[in-house]
Amino acid sequence: MAKSNGALDLLTVALQRLPGVGAKSASRMAFYLMQQDLEGARHIARALEDAAARIRHCACCYTLTEELVCATCTDVSRDATQLCVVETPADQAALERTGAFKGLYFVLMGRLSPLDGVGPKEIGLRRLFDRVAPQHADTDDAQTDSPIHTRVPIDEVILATNFTAEGEATAHVIAQAMKDLPVRVTRLSRGVPVGSELEYVDLGTIAHSLLARR
Numbered sequence: 001m002a003k004s005n006g007a008l009d010l011l012t013v014a015l016q017r018l019p020g021v022g023a024k025s026a027s028r029m030a031f032y033l034m035q036q037d038l039e040g041a042r043h044i045a046r047a048l049e050d051a052a053a054r055i056r057h058c059a060c061c062y063t064l065t066e067e068l069v070c071a072t073c074t075d076v077s078r079d080a081t082q083l084c085v086v087e088t089p090a091d092q093a094a095l096e097r098t099g100a101f102k103g104l105y106f107v108l109m110g111r112l113s114p115l116d117g118v119g120p121k122e123i124g125l126r127r128l129f130d131r132v133a134p135q136h137a138d139t140d141d142a143q144t145d146s147p148i149h150t151r152v153p154i155d156e157v158i159l160a161t162n163f164t165a166e167g168e169a170t171a172h173v174i175a176q177a178m179k180d181l182p183v184r185v186t187r188l189s190r191g192v193p194v195g196s197e198l199e200y201v202d203l204g205t206i207a208h209s210l211l212a213r214r
Contacts, residue, residue: 008034060131062107062124063089072096072105079103080152085128085174086160087111087167095160103158106131111166112173125174132157133181153182160188 008030015026033041057063058070065071072078072092082103086092092105110123120126132154159174161167175185191209192201 057109058107061105062109062127063092063105077102081155082158083132083154083156084158084160087162087170091160091162101158103156108161108170111161111164111170113166120173123170125177128174129177129181132178132183156184156186158186158188163190 011034012023012026012030015021015029016023018026021029033044054066055064056066056068058065058068058073060069060073063070063072079102082101083106084092084095084101084103085106085108086095087108087110089107092107095101095105106128108123108125108128110118112118112120112123157174157178159171161171171187175187178185190205192198192205198206
C-alpha cells in the first residue's frame with residue numbers, strides 16, 4: 001500500500017477541483033509548484049485566500065464583485081430597459097468584451113439540469129422574475145430588500161444562455177414563464193461564424209442559419 005505524502009496529497013486532491021484537471025495533471029502541478037516554483041505557490045495561495053474573502057455576488061445581478069452592487073449595475077450610462085440573462089459570470093464577461101451590449105445583466109449561476117438536481121430554485125429564476133416584474137414575484141423568495149440599480153421598467157429580456165441542451169431548455173422555460181409579462185423576450189441569435197467556410201461548418205448550424213435568415 002502506497003504511503004501518503006500528507007500535504008502533497010491534499011494539494012493534489014485540491015487541484016483536482018479545477019475544471020478539466022484530472023489526477024495526473026493535478027499531480028504534475030503539485031510537484032511543479034513544490035519543486036520549481038515555491039514562491040509561485042505562495043502567491044497563488046495568498047491570491048485565492050484574498051479572493052475567497054473579498055468576492056461576493058452582486059445584490060442586483062448576482063455576478064461576482066467585491067462591492068455590494070457591481071460596477072455594471074451602478075453604471076447610469078447603461079440602458080436599464082434591456083436585461084441580458086446569462087448562465088455564469090464568465091458568460092457575462094465574454095459579452096462585455098464584445099462591447100456590443102450596453103444594457104444590464106442577470107446571472108443565473110447555472111442552468112436547468114433535472115438529472116443533476118438543478119431546478120428553477122437552484123439557478124435563481126424567482127429572483128429573475130422579481131427583477132423583471134416585481135409585482136409578479138413570489139414574496140416568500142423575492143429579495144425585496146436587495147438594492148436595485150434602477151426603477152426603470154424593463155422592456156426587453158435577452159436570453160443568452162448557452163446553446164447546449166440544458167441552455168436551450170433553460171431559455172425555453174424562462175420564455176414560457178414570461179410570456180404573460182409586459183416584456184419582450186428575445187433569444188441570442190446563432191449562425192455561421194464570421195470568416196468560416198460552409199464546407200467545415202456543422203450541419204446543425206447551417207440549418208439554423210437558413211431558418212433564421214434575414
